[in-house]
Amino acid sequence: MDELQIRTGRMDDLDAVTAVEAACFPAPEAATRADFAGRLSHYPGHFWLMFEGARLVSFVDGFVTDCPDLTDEMYANPALHNENGTWQMIFGVNTVPDCRKRGYAGKLLRRAVADARAQGRKGLVLTCKEALIPFYAKFGFVDEGISASTHGSVVWHQMRLTFRRALVLFPCDGATRARLIQAAGERCEFAFREPDWSVDEYHRALESANILIGEPKNEDFRFCKRLELMQSPSSGVNDYVQGGQFPQNAMLCCMTGGYGSVLAEHLLGMVLALCRRLPEYRDQQHVHRWQLLRYDKQLEGSTLLILGAGDIGTTLARWMRPMVGRIIGVRRVARACPPCFDRMVTLQQLDECLPEADIIVCALPHTLETIRLLDERRLRKMKKDAVLVNGGRGSLIDQDALCRLLDEGWFWGVGLEVAQPEPLPADSPLWSQPRVLITPHAAGNSFAPGSPLERKIWDFMIENVSRFLSGETPQNQVDFTTGYRRTEFR
Numbered sequence: 011m012d013e014l015q016i017r018t019g020r021m022d023d024l025d026a027v028t029a030v031e032a033a034c035f036p037a038p039e040a041a042t043r044a045d046f047a048g049r050l051s052h053y054p055g056h057f058w059l060m061f062e063g064a065r066l067v068s069f070v071d072g073f074v075t076d077c078p079d080l081t082d083e084m085y086a087n088p089a090l091h092n093e094n095g096t097w098q099m100i101f102g103v104n105t106v107p108d109c110r111k112r113g114y115a116g117k118l119l120r121r122a123v124a125d126a127r128a129q130g131r132k133g134l135v136l137t138c139k140e141a142l143i144p145f146y147a148k149f150g151f152v153d154e155g156i157s158a159s160t161h162g163s164v165v166w167h168q169m170r171l172t173f174r175r176a177l178v179l180f181p182c183d184g185a186t187r188a189r190l191i192q193a194a195g196e197r198c199e200f201a202f203r204e205p206d207w208s209v210d211e212y213h214r215a216l217e218s219a220n221i222l223i224g225e226p227k228n229e230d231f232r233f234c235k236r237l238e239l240m241q242s243p244s245s246g247v248n249d250y251v252q253g254g255q256f257p258q259n260a261m262l263c264c265m266t267g268g269y270g271s272v273l274a275e276h277l278l279g280m281v282l283a284l285c286r287r288l289p290e291y292r293d294q295q296h297v298h299r300w301q302l303l304r305y306d307k308q309l310e311g312s313t314l315l316i317l318g319a320g321d322i323g324t325t326l327a328r329w330m331r332p333m334v335g336r337i338i339g340v341r342r343v344a345r346a347c348p349p350c351f352d353r354m355v356t357l358q359q360l361d362e363c364l365p366e367a368d369i370i371v372c373a374l375p376h377t378l379e380t381i382r383l384l385d386e387r388r389l390r391k392m393k394k395d396a397v398l399v400n401g402g403r404g405s406l407i408d409q410d411a412l413c414r415l416l417d418e419g420w421f422w423g424v425g426l427e428v429a430q431p432e433p434l435p436a437d438s439p440l441w442s443q444p445r446v447l448i449t450p451h452a453a454g455n456s457f458a459p460g461s462p463l464e465r466k467i468w469d470f471m472i473e474n475v476s477r478f479l480s481g482e483t484p485q486n487q488v489d490f491t492t493g494y495r496r497t498e499f500r
Contacts, residue, residue: 014114016121019057019071021050026066027057034104039162041085041102049073049101052088056098058118058125068105068114070122072136074098080135080168082161098126100136119149123171123196133173137166150197152481174198174479175236177215179224180243183459186468193472197479221478223471228253234260239478241471245269246403248376251493262488263474266495268467269454270321276427276453277326277371277401284397284423285309285369289447307368307397307422311335315367317383318374318402319354326371327351338363342379342494357383364391369399376403377493386411395422401453404430413439421445427453 019027027050028043041049050057053073060068074095075084084090085101100122105115126134137157138146147153150171157168176198178190191200201215203224216226216233222240228249231237237260242250245266250256283289285307294301312334316323319339327337327350339351340360347354355363357379364370370392374380384407392398398421400407409430415421425447426440432451440446456463474484487496 013063014117015061016118017059017061019050019054019059019069021047021054023057023059023066024050027059027069027071030066030069030104030106031102033106034102036162039164045085048088053091053093056091058122060114060118062109067109068118070100070103070115070118072098072100072102072122072134074131078135080137080157080159082159085159085161096132098122098129098131098134100134103136116149120196123149127173127199131173134171135168137168139164140167143167143169147480148195150195150479154481171196172479174220174238175218176200176221176223176475177219178202179222179226180471182468189468189472190475193476194479198475221475223475228255231255231257239263239475239484241474241484243268243467243471246375247488248403248493251488251490256490261478261484262490263484263486264488264495265467265470266486267321268470269463270325272456272463273322273373273401273453274325274329276449277322277373277399277425278329280399280401280425280427280447280449281309281330281369281371281397284399284425284445284447287423289423290444293444307395309333309369312368313338313366315363315370316340316351317360317370317372317406319348319351320373322373322401323371324348324350326373334369338367361388361391364388365393367396368393369397372398372400372402372406374402374406375493376405381405382408384408386414389415389420392420394420397422397425399425399427401425401427404428404432409438409440413443416443416445423447425449427451 024043024046027046031040049071056071056073058070059066073084073088073091075090075092075097076095078097080099084099103115103119123134136146136151137159143153146169151169154168154170157166159166174197178200187202194200198221203212203215213233216230217235219234220236220238222237225242225244232255234257237257239261241263243265245264245268247262247264250262256262287303287306290303310333313336314330314334315338316327317340319327319341323339327339331337331350336352337350339347339354340363341354341356344356345354382405386408389411412424416424423445427449428451434440434448440448458464478484489496
């Protein structure tokens, strides 16, 4: 077999191109010699030809336009070509019958894609018969349905490959970078923020990015002129929802549902530590004191109230089901009660449930309706010997009121994984409360290289970016009117 060569077109290719076209399409669908003469005279650089020796075995042709959709007039009128246009149209992908299934068409198509990207186009558009949709989908083309084109009296599907640029701010290793690039294929170029980038380099990357993966500062959004999708690795994105600077036409996706297990582990640990008075025993250890404290608090037979019966709260309920007597869940809106709960109520019923609870665990996000939801009035509705653990957001609890109640002897123990503000000021009286266990928003701190959490988060983010590039609806889109996700985690 002769060595394959690829080059762009010339007028002296006219007869060979016409012959290949005639071998590939029935006469009503095929372009004529006159058609190709006009095309080669107007845009020879948008013909990609593959030769085996001197024989033309495959070619791809098309022209460039600002019009986003392929029309029959474009086939017929080569003068519509605009070398500075934004979209590379593909009129034909042709391989002579005896050379098919050798990957020739794919190689040429990739060359056309690479040239269009290098020329700064928005992407490529082609039409094909329904049976060929899976073939073009492998190259990143997305089916947009029936085309307006009817040449040859055939039903054609229009498919589009849109070039996008992604900026990755979240740290990842080489293997993860390779997975991202492989999943995106021809559809996206990736830039990974490096520690030695200058401020100007960072700002230029933001300006060209259609996709962001990570957690930029709100003020960075003023540079995001082309942003279509931001995938946050965090479940809580209230800073972006309330910041007022996120681009209006862009989608924000969060990681709600991704941290359920690790956060539930942390909250369970806090509940157990407080019930068994482990923080107080730790304090005694620091002063070398061996002293049995008065009683512990048993979980058996107790009532557990979980504020925020989403992924975290439901995971915690499932784990604690054998440990306690009754579990009540509190949700923003009424939904079916999972079997790990005995009862499910809404926030409007919270007041009637607080006096029943022996243990209250909070896993609510920061929204307008949850700010200081546990004010002094509601804190005083709780049992005086209740265990209170907050793993959602610090704004949920009136901390001044909490300090007053603690000074009065309320609560068996309080676990604060979050605070308001963060970091908790050094002069906060909460630091000195012996029955308070404080962790510095550390419940999700399991993102070690190769950890189950790291794999889970990256699996989701890579899939979500791939869904977006494929024209599908990304998961976990955030509703800016509520601050919650619009879609359910898998």
